[in-house]
Amino acid sequence: MKILIADDDPQLVRALRITLTAHGYEVVAAPDGAAAIALAAQTHPDVVLLDLGMPKLDGVQVIEALRGWTAAPILVVSGRTGSADKVEALDAGADDYVTKPFQIDELLARLRALGRRSAAASAEPVVRFGDVTVDLTSKSVERAGARVHLTPTEWRMLEFLARNPGSLVTRQTLLKEIWGSEQVADSGYLRLYMSQLRKKLEADPAHPAHLLTEQGMGYRLVV
Structure with missing residues (x-):
C-alpha cells in the first residue's frame, strides 16, 4: 500500500518513512500543500497522511482539492486538538483524525482500518x-x-x-x-x-x- 505523507516537519517525515517502510508500506512525501496535491495526482496513493498547518495551502484546502477527484482515505495527523479543527477537516472529506504526539501503534491501527475500508469500497x-x-x-x-x-x-x-x-x-x-x-x-x-x-x-x-x-x-x- 502506498502512503503519501504531507507534512512540513522533516524529522517527523523521516521517522514515519522509516517506520512505515519497515511495516511494508511504500512512502512518498510532500513538504507543503501544493506539493501534496501535485504528488497525489502523480503517484495515486492508497492513503494520505496529512498535517493541517502546512505552507502554501493548508490541510483543509488540500483535502477539498483531493476530494475533487480521489476517494483515497485521508488520515489527518495534526497538533491541532480543538474539536472545531477536527470537525472542519472531517467535514471537508477527511476520513479520520489523530492528534500529535501520537503512539505509532495507534497510527498503524488507523492505517489498517483505512486500508480495510478502501478494500471494502472496491469489493x-x-x-x-x-x-x-x-x-x-x-x-x-x-x-x-x-x-x-x-x-x-x-x-x-x-x-x-x-x-x-x-x-x-x-x-x-x-x-x-x-x-x-x-x-x-x-x-x-x-x-x-x-x-x-x-x-x-x-x-x-x-x-x-x-x-x-x-x-x-x-x-x-x-x-
Whole structure:
C-alpha cells in the first residue's frame, strides 16, 4: 500500500518513512500543500497522511482539492486538538483524525482500518460486522441469518456508516445525509436512532462493539 505523507516537519517525515517502510508500506512525501496535491495526482496513493498547518495551502484546502477527484482515505495527523479543527477537516472529506504526539501503534491501527475500508469500497457492496450482514445493493439487513426490519431513517443512518466503515462520521454529515441540510438542529434525533440501531444490531446495546459514539464528534462503524 502506498502512503503519501504531507507534512512540513522533516524529522517527523523521516521517522514515519522509516517506520512505515519497515511495516511494508511504500512512502512518498510532500513538504507543503501544493506539493501534496501535485504528488497525489502523480503517484495515486492508497492513503494520505496529512498535517493541517502546512505552507502554501493548508490541510483543509488540500483535502477539498483531493476530494475533487480521489476517494483515497485521508488520515489527518495534526497538533491541532480543538474539536472545531477536527470537525472542519472531517467535514471537508477527511476520513479520520489523530492528534500529535501520537503512539505509532495507534497510527498503524488507523492505517489498517483505512486500508480495510478502501478494500471494502472496491469489493462487492456487502458489509459485515459481528453476526450482522448489510447488503447495500438490496438495502437489506440480516442478523444471524434472520431479516432485520429497519425504519427508512434507521436504514439511511446505517447505510452511510456502512459505506464508510472504520471512518469517523460527524453529526453534521449525518444530519445532512439523512435530513438534507447540515443546518438541521440535532435535538437528540441521532442519539435516538443510534440507540434503536444498537438494540437491533448489537449483542450488548449498552456496551456496543461496532456502532460507536465518538464523544462530541459523531459516530463510527467498526467492522
